[in-house]
Amino acid sequence: MxxxxxxxxxxxxxxxxxxxxxxxxxxxxxxxxxxxxxxxxxxxxxxxxxxxxxxxxxxxxxxxxxxxxxxxxxCAMIFQDPIRALDPLCPVVRQLAEVVYYRQKVSRKVARTIALELLEMLGLPDSLKHTDRYPRQLSGGQCQRIVIAMALACKxxxxxxxxxxxxxxxxxxxxxxxxxxxxxxxxxxxxxxxxxxxxxxxxxxxxxxxxxxxxxxxxxxxxxxxxxxxxxxxxxxxxxxxxxxxxxxxxxx
The missing domain is CATH 3.40.50.300 (P-loop containing nucleotide triphosphate hydrolases)
Structure with missing residues (x-):
């Protein structure tokens, strides 16, 4: 460019x-x-x-x-309030996998794999791989990392x-x-x-x-x-x- x-x-x-x-x-x-x-x-x-x-x-x-x-x-966007940017009724790994599924046009299984790779890249707890959590169960910094992962999922x-x-x-x-x-x-x-x-x-x-x-x-x-x-x-x-x-x-x- x-x-x-x-x-x-x-x-x-x-x-x-x-x-x-x-x-x-x-x-x-x-x-x-x-x-x-x-x-x-x-x-x-x-x-x-x-x-x-x-x-x-x-x-x-x-x-x-x-x-x-x-x-x-x-284009993808990171918003200033991570709690409001996430769906409070949906666990965060599922939310991230949905973004990957729709934006990268891959299977559900591959979308989850990519989502977990993004979480690892962003330093989120390994426990999320086994036990998904709602936004209210995470800290503000962890929620913001999820929001960043969602933006990156859009490539x-x-x-x-x-x-x-x-x-x-x-x-x-x-x-x-x-x-x-x-x-x-x-x-x-x-x-x-x-x-x-x-x-x-x-x-x-x-x-x-x-x-x-x-x-x-x-x-x-x-x-x-x-x-x-x-x-x-x-x-x-x-x-x-x-x-x-x-x-x-x-x-x-």
């Missing part, structure tokens, strides 16, 4: 309510195969709506009113991540981010990663797009953008990141 043929291209995307209140205006981005692009900004800036429009899961009452979306690969060329660690505690967040990074290196999918956390964005994404009030106001390679932001809003976002306290000074007090 060369620069003239990106795996995903969003061109002048505009989204609005049925009463014509604009929520996203003229958003454009290109993603090359294997590339990671972050959409960052405060809550309500249009990040998640942009992501949902790519996969065709806009909330009821919101419509695409302009622009084009072109993809040259299968995506593009993985869409909608703040996938927001609902998790900080130690589990790091584990999940490490899993996603490792799998991207192993499987080579492109990624669009939505987050309001600049530290997460800087660790996961090679390029950033900063969104404010439904528009991209600044974009660029991650490190130069964070070191030398041009837009006052980007500067404000960076300055609002709380620094760690001076630990040596604190120890002397």
């Amino acid at each position: 060369n620069a003239m043929n990106p795996i995903l291209e969003v061109e002048n995307l505009s989204l609005a309510t049925r009463s014509n209140h604009k929520l996203v205006t003229d958003v454009s981005l290109k993603v090359e195969a294997g590339e990671s692009i972050g959409l960052v900004g405060e809550s309500g800036s249009g990040k998640s709506l942009t992501l949902r429009s790519i996969i065709g899961l806009l909330p009821s009452g919101i419509e695409q009113v302009g622009g084009n979306i072109r993809s040259n690969g299968r 995506p060329g593009i993985l869409l991540c909608d703040e996938p660690t927001t609902a998790l505690d900080v130690t589990v967040q790091r584990q999940i981010l490490d899993v996603i990074s490792r799998l991207q290196k192993e499987l080579g999918f492109a990624m669009v990663f939505v987050t309001h956390n600049l530290a997460v964005a800087s660790s996961m994404c090679s390029k950033l797009c900063v969104m404010k009030e439904g528009r991209i106001i600044e974009r660029g390679d991650t490190l130069p953008l964070l070191q030398n932001p041009q837009n006052p809003y980007t500067q404000l976002l960076i300055s609002s990141v709380l620094p760690l306290p001076d630990l040596e000074r604190s120890a002397d007090l």
Whole structure:
């Protein structure tokens, strides 16, 4: 896939309510195969709506009113709340096997085998191979790994991540981010990663797009953008990141 043929291209995307209140205006981005692009900004800036429009899961009452979306690969999505993303009435291995069965067009037996291989890849307990469990019987981090496995079962060329660690505690967040990074290196999918956390964005994404009030106001390679932001809003976002306290000074007090 060369620069003239990106795996995903969003061109002048505009989204609005049925009463014509604009929520996203003229958003454009290109993603090359294997590339990671972050959409960052405060809550309500249009990040998640942009992501949902790519996969065709806009909330009821919101419509695409302009622009084009072109993809040259299968898209899959990881949602920010793993509990709500799973069917509470169906055991998780069965859920995952169903996704494999329908998306990979294999037999039920092969689908279960592939599902168990995905669970092993994601470091889930071996006990699930013998005793399936409902989402409520797993931790939030384990449920998020199941959601990631479901996305990977679609064999995506593009993985869409909608703040996938927001609902998790900080130690589990790091584990999940490490899993996603490792799998991207192993499987080579492109990624669009939505987050309001600049530290997460800087660790996961090679390029950033900063969104404010439904528009991209600044974009660029991650490190130069964070070191030398041009837009006052980007500067404000960076300055609002709380620094760690001076630990040596604190120890002397």
